[in-house]
Amino acid sequence: MRKKRGTISVIIPVYNEEDNVVNIYKKVREQLKNHGYEFIFVNDGSVDNTQKVVEKISSRDKNVKLINLSKNFGHQIAITCGLDYTIGDAIIIMDADMQDPPQLIPKMISFWEKGYDVVYGVRVSRNSDGLIKKTTAVIFYKIFAKFSGTQIPANVGDFRLISKSVVLTLRQTREYQRFLRGIISWVGFKQIGLEYKRPKRYAGASKYTNGKMIKLALDAILSFSFFPLRIASLLGLATAIGAIVFIFYALYVQSIGQTVRGWSSTIVLILFLGSIQLVAIGIIGEYMGRIYEEVKKRPLYIIKSTKGVKSH
Numbered sequence: 094m095r096k097k098r099g100t101i102s103v104i105i106p107v108y109n110e111e112d113n114v115v116n117i118y119k120k121v122r123e124q125l126k127n128h129g130y131e132f133i134f135v136n137d138g139s140v141d142n143t144q145k146v147v148e149k150i151s152s153r154d155k156n157v158k159l160i161n162l163s164k165n166f167g168h169q170i171a172i173t174c175g176l177d178y179t180i181g182d183a184i185i186i187m188d189a190d191m192q193d194p195p196q197l198i199p200k201m202i203s204f205w206e207k208g209y210d211v212v213y214g215v216r217v218s219r220n221s222d223g224l225i226k227k228t229t230a231v232i233f234y235k236i237f238a239k240f241s242g243t244q245i246p247a248n249v250g251d252f253r254l255i256s257k258s259v260v261l262t263l264r265q266t267r268e269y270q271r272f273l274r275g276i277i278s279w280v281g282f283k284q285i286g287l288e289y290k291r292p293k294r295y296a297g298a299s300k301y302t303n304g305k306m307i308k309l310a311l312d313a314i315l316s317f318s319f320f321p322l323r324i325a326s327l328l329g330l331a332t333a334i335g336a337i338v339f340i341f342y343a344l345y346v347q348s349i350g351q352t353v354r355g356w357s358s359t360i361v362l363i364l365f366l367g368s369i370q371l372v373a374i375g376i377i378g379e380y381m382g383r384i385y386e387e388v389k390k391r392p393l394y395i396i397k398s399t400k401g402v403k404s405h
Contacts, residue, residue, distance in 0.1 A: 101128045101183050102181025108171075111139075111141045111143045135175045157401065171394070172251060176260050211277060211283070263277070
């Protein structure tokens with residue numbers, strides 16, 4: 094069954110993207126010429142002229158809206174902010190750097206009209222990414238698929254179309270440490286992938302540093318899996334069994350009138366057990382830190398100003 098055509102909302106989080114916003118706006122608008130549309134640019138604490146450039150676009154097109162956050166809250170939070178204020182019947186999430194090709198938008202809309210609630214982009218080629226980024230991405234997706242209760246396809250980013258039903262569900266999930274592609278997979282609904290070759294950035298450099306990528310990976314693993322805690326438990330059990338075996342060995346050697354040799358090995362063993370304990374404490378600390386963030390109940394983001402956006 095085909096859905097009725099409706100308004101298409103495009104959420105674009107931007108952080109120091111003054112050289113990209115005009116181009117992404119023009120390219121996406123070309124793909125939406127047969128649809129009612131709105132753009133929501135979420136300015137995630139940019140320190141360049143991104144805000145002024147978007148305001149200039151908005152002054153010419155009333156369907157372009159701008160939300161300025163009070164500081165840099167991060168990519169996932171910026172997208173969440175856009176989802177909270179969108180009014181579209183179908184919502185497209187994409188970045189401003191043109192690595193999410195706008196020409197895929199009509200195909201995404203076509204799948205939505207056929208009844209799909211989530212149409213996610215699958216990167217079949219990542220030639221624009223460096224070797225380290227591609228390698229770590231492969232490792233991450235394998236670890237996530239192995240140990241998470243939520244399955245997400247490999248090489249899938251945040252570039253996707255989601256229906257209004259999915260958006261309304263996402264608005265109910267308010268965890269602070271967010272991994273949206275995992276949450277969207279978790280909520281269910283009818284989903285399908287759309288393959289594409291990922292092009293190079295139009296301008297500028299990626300704002301996702303290695304540190305931010307590591308944090309996103311940790312948020313993903315720790316938000317959807319208890320396996321790290323189980324690793325700590327298994328290590329503790331294994332070392333306990335080893336200690337019991339060593340105790341029996343020591344008692345046996347002493348019973349036959351010999352002394353237990355190997356003070357160096359004893360020191361090594363103590364250091365080994367101590368390191369395992371510290372690792373286990375660190376894993377527990379990561380989970381406790383996330384619990385601490387959640388129970389404070391602070392808002393996910395703070396809006397400094399808006400243009401064209403109606404307040405809730």
